[in-house]
Amino acid sequence: QKEVEQNSGPLSVPEGAIASLNCTYSDRGSQSFFWYRQYSGKSPELIMFIYSNGDKEDGRFTAQLNKASQYVSLLIRDSQPSDSATYLCAVKRSGGSYIPTFGRGTSLIVHP
């Protein structure tokens, strides 16, 4: 069983729509959850992190965490073509020695 599961997609949404990206994880000891964006041919960059159950909003992005169900999601409102990228979910246990484990990523395509 993979530790972090993501649908590889592609997820295709029209410009202006809400894109919903989902991630499930197997380690119940996971405490920190991250969403990275990776443009084609580029390296990942952090866009959101969340520690507590519930929602966390940052501009057009909302991260949602449900530890009981072991899933974390990312909503992108008013999707733009520039949001087209692969979105990587990463989880880690608390403590500096623990290493973030990445999912395979979901490819998002926002078409005009």
Next chain:
Amino acid sequence: EAGVAQSPRYKIIEKRQSVAFWCNPISGHATLYWYQQILGQGPKLLIQFQNNGVVDDSQLPKDRFSAERLKGVDSTLKIQPAKLEDSAVYLCASSLVGGLNTGELFFGEGSRLTVL
């Protein structure tokens, strides 16, 4: 603030040859990671250093891969001999350690390896 520096950006070698990648993390970042990202997959950790000590190298194929961070700053990842399945992007990342550590990793641009 300068980001994570990696070189070379691209490397093409034949199988059984050797290759080395270099990484210089963000100044002040004690933790350094090497990840392997095969096309269509997420990054897979190869090795984590904290200062010049190894924290985790459980997924490093030690028969062919080696890595060092002698002075606790820059790091080198070596593959010898290379196999076809080593074709991937090798990502170096760094992060802060301590109470302010959100777990955010700062990645370099990566080194793309093609093994023929």
